[in-house]
Amino acid sequence: MLIILMLFLFLSSILVLILKRNRETFYIFGMCMSLAIMFSGILLYIAKKGGISRELQEFLFLNLEIKMHIQYFLIDVYDMGYIIAIGRHLFPMFLLFLAFHFSMIPWLQRNYWVKRLTFVMPLFTLIIYYPPIFSYLTNNNESLQQIIAVGTIIWILLYIIISIALLLFEAYSIEMIFFQRKFILITSFILSLILFYFLYFGQDPAQVYQFYTFKTGIYYMNTVLSVPIYIFIVFINVIFAIIGFTSLMKYTNDIVQSSKEEVIIQRKFDAISTGTSVFVHSIKNQLLANRVIFKRINNNLDDLEKVKEYTDRLSKQNENILMRIEELYRSVKANSVYLVPVSLSDVVESALERFNQKFPDKVVELNLMIKGNVLADKNHLSEAVYNLLTNAQEAVNSLTSVEGSVVLSCYNVRQYTVIEVKDNGIGFSKEDAKKICEPYFTKKNSNYNWGMGLHYVRSIVKEHFGSLRYESKEGNGSTFYLLLPKYK
DSSP states (O other): OOHHHHHHHHHHHHHHHHOOOSSHHHHHHHHHHHHHHHHHHHHHHHHOOOOOOOHHHHHHHHHHHHHHHHTTTOOOOOHHHHHHHHHHHHHHHHHHHHHHHOOOOOOEEEEEEHHHHHTTHHHHHHHHHHHHHHHHHHHTTTHHHHHHHHHHHHHHHHHHHHHHHHHHHHHHHHOHHHHHHHHHHHHHHHHHHHHHHHHHTTTOOOHHHTTTTOOOOOOOOOOSSHHHHHHHHHHHHHHHHHHHHHHHHHHHHHHHHHHHHHHHHHHHHHHHHHHHHHHHHHHHHHHHHHHHHHHHHHHSSSHHHHHHHHHHHHHHHHHHHHHHHHHHHHHHHOOOOOOOOEEEHHHHHHHHHHHHHOOTTTOOOOOOOOSSSSOOOOHHHHHHHHHHHHHHHHHTOOOOOSOOOEEEEEETTTEEEEEEEEEOOOOOHHHTTTTTTTTOOOOOOOOTSSSSHHHHHHHHHHHTTOEEEEEEEETOOOEEOOOOOOOO
């Protein structure tokens, strides 16, 4: 069983690190590798120690042939014990680092010395358990060995308790569903690793150093345990493995899908941006020429009211096309974004002003829960908010039986300033959600909507070091979130 667990942890840690290399996955990699190292030392110790029942040998090694190969592997007892020490003492360190990384508690974020202190106990204990130093310090002094063993257990438990408390507090503090869902997945995997660790962390390296004199074994080497106890241990290991593996796969799948969508959208945009720019330029020149013709016709048809009506209509349509062309051109043009502290209320006011020009008879419900500044380019950010408001209103306009509403809210969530646009419109399906930010994807009238709005919004938010998130259910409205780093 331990062999399967060790292989699972090793492959899981490699998979996570390959899929996305950041601080978060590095800490998970460290935890998985620490457990794999500890389990390797424990397998060696059990195989060489012997004295366990056949049933227990099969539980630990799957079959006796594997056990024999491990038993005759050449390794010194001190090296074997220190392998256990390395995995045993690094796991809680990586766990606490990960908990600090997830925690948004301001005091922890400000005081970096707390994170630096996390190194102290693991490194100190590894130095103490280094075989030559351990032999010199203890020198067969059982009472000192006991003090070291108890002290090690205390700080390990303290690290784990603090980590679990921080993770649970963070899970309770998260308000947005999509963040909460992701955090629950990764927390489930972390908790399963902790439970794995608890099953075997009682193996003290000193017991391995005293291979020929230490008589008592910890629970998994206790031959008097009944078969039902072994079955229960197997059941617990399997449950933990299923929970951890499932959570990890869902978490890594989210990472893969997110990266894949990013690449697909970028490739599509790169492929069309050059052609689009040429197309926009030529169409814009033609429309500008049309504008001159309209003016000449109007100047010479004062008495032909009907013709003038038609030319006015054509002129209006021409101006509308020019406006859409300009929006498209802005979205594909490599504009510079200048980030400066701007008032959030000014951004919202500018977006609402543009919205009211397009929908003068519509009202947006405003919930401005915070005041202050954001680090932003006012023109671009307000244009992004305006695009979301326009999409929301168009979704609401499609309703027939329910009164529509569009709500614009601004608030702080942990390290983010959130601009939320919510409507009770027609929503969109899960299939459409995967393509909604792709350039030129639209399910509206293509004569008036070219499908560049959300792509533009997403690009602008990325330029602001933020992200665009959305939730929707077909027939039940949509909610879009602009997540911007909180400005201090």
